[in-house]
Amino acid sequence: LKPDAPGLGRRTPVRVAATADGRGLARVRLEVVQGDRVHVVADKSYEPRPAWAFWGPRTERAELRAEAGADNVPGLKAGDVVLRVVAERAGTWLLHPAPVVQELKLTVRLSPPTLAVVSSQHYVAQGGAEVAVYRVGPTSVRDGVRVGDWFFPGYALPGGGAQDRFAFFAVPYDMSDGTKARLEAEDEVGNLIELPIVDKFFPKPFPRDRITLEESFMSRVVPEIRAATPDLSDRGSLLENFLAINREVRAQNAKVLADLAGRSQPRFLWKETFLAMPSGKVMSSFADRRTYLYQGKEVDQQFHLGFDLASVQNAPVPAANAGVVALARYFGIYGNTVVVDHGYGLMSLYAHLSTASVTPGQEVARGETLGQTGATGLAGGDHLHFTMLLQGLAVSPNEWWDAHWIEDRLVRKLGAALAFTPPAGESGKRPKASGKKAGAPKKAPPKKAKPKRR
Structure with missing residues (x-):
């Protein structure tokens, strides 16, 4: 029994x-x-x-x-x-x-734990992040923020009392109503209390893009990824193998990233604004809705969950912030990839690298070189695919590049728990857009890369 x-x-x-x-x-x-x-x-x-x-x-x-x-x-x-x-x-x-x-x-036991929101002004955009500070009763064994199918666990507030907690959370890029986010606490027999947590939600229409699949592109990327994914069966044709990669391997990669978040260190590993790639031009933006065409027919749709940043070929890729390397290997659609853990489920991802110069478990400083840009994985040309992850969910890097957003949305709520010191002159510094359609080849001198869409 x-x-x-x-x-x-x-x-x-x-x-x-x-x-x-x-x-x-x-x-x-x-x-x-x-x-x-x-x-x-x-x-x-x-x-x-x-x-x-x-x-x-x-x-x-x-x-x-x-x-x-x-x-x-x-x-x-x-x-x-x-x-x-x-x-x-x-x-x-x-x-x-x-x-x-x-x-x-x-x-x-029929009474749920007590739960009280301490912070205020929880403003979150579609695809963006926020933080909540709250207090739970002693019978709580699980707490955090639930947004649709995503759960963002709470952590003990550094320097706070025994029942003081905080949780980073986000509204997914594909959710148009963030007001349904709920702060919750549950006791050991399943009694649950829920409170609304979003004060203002800003829906955001993301760009749409159409990509024509060419035999030359698929012939280059499909064999490489299949060779590194031995459990992926042959689907009988180049197109079907590409679609299996674009769907199944993409989903497998997403699961690995979510699992990786469960091993994130429960401490702040960073204290400065997140760096963007120096001189990187934005070739594709976060959460572009991509429609893939083959011989004039629509064959797939996927979200592009990051920024494609282009500079020169084999450009050095700096760590966006201090942290610990959580993953450094060939990683499905992302090719050679590095993931850096910044603590409390927050991570940054660097993909399509030609080489990686770090190993899992290695501590890295803000700006330290992680590798060089390349065209591995589902990449049409040399560039860096960069994104931020919160409990495995891709969130817009724009916010984390912005010192003002960090100070206004995070530090104001967390106080001394986050010892944030924005570098002089870096407030709001973001990569510059290329001025071209997302993913279009960039006109550049011969030594420059010609990045294409992934």
Whole structure:
């Protein structure tokens, strides 16, 4: 008899396993007992082996899964309760075994943790980030901000009290209503409290782009990526292999990034504005909605979740801020890639590198060279694909490049917890747009790269 929590809440999952030899099981029943009230939450009977047979089908082992709590047990109140499982074994003509009974004493808890928002003016744009400071009650075991399918966990506020917490959160690039974001706290039996957290939301239309797939491009990138992705099966044609990479490998890469966030260090590893690539021209922007065409027909659509920044070929790529290298390897659609952890689920990603000069676990300083730009992965030419990640979700780098945004949106709420010191003259410094359609080749001297869209 194993409940999934140390008590009962609104709907606590319970697992029961029973075994019997001889003719096998006849019946298993799960009851909730409080005072003189008994409520059956699960009851299942089984067909035993015939009493006259020495062999034949029987149920030697059975498992029941049920939920027990205030939502499905009428009149259940906070306080002591007993979970009881009754297992009956099939008897014989002469023997009728008594039921086996097992009981477990628990406590019913129906009140969620207390939760209070401490910070104010939570203004967030579509594809952008924010931070919330709040206080939870002592019964909370999980807290953070939920935005659609994304959950952004809370952390202990550095220098704060025992119940003081904060959470970075973001509204995904593909969510047009950020007001549904909720700050939440949950206790160990699943009692949940939710509070609205977004004061102002700014929807943002992202650019759309159309990319014509050419045989020469696919012939170059597909074999490279397939060679580095041995579990990707051959789909029979160049186009189908490209689409498998653009869809399946892209999704696999996204999952790895989300998993990577779970190992982010719970401390601030940075204290300055995030750097953009020096002299990098913006060739494609964050969250461009790309439509892929082949022989005049639409074959795929994907979001471009970062900035494509172009300089000279094999340009040095600096770390946007201090941190610890979380990933440095060939990484699917991104080619040679470095991911730097900046703490509390915040990371930066540098893709399509020709070479990487760092290794996982290595501490890097702001501006330290991580590698050189290149055209590995799904890249049409030499450039850097750069993005910021929050719990694995790509968010707009524009905000993190802006010292004013960091001071106004983060430092004002976090206070001394974030020892931010913006470098002189770098407030609001961002890469310059190329003035051309996203991803179009750039006119440059012969030694310059001609970046193309990924």
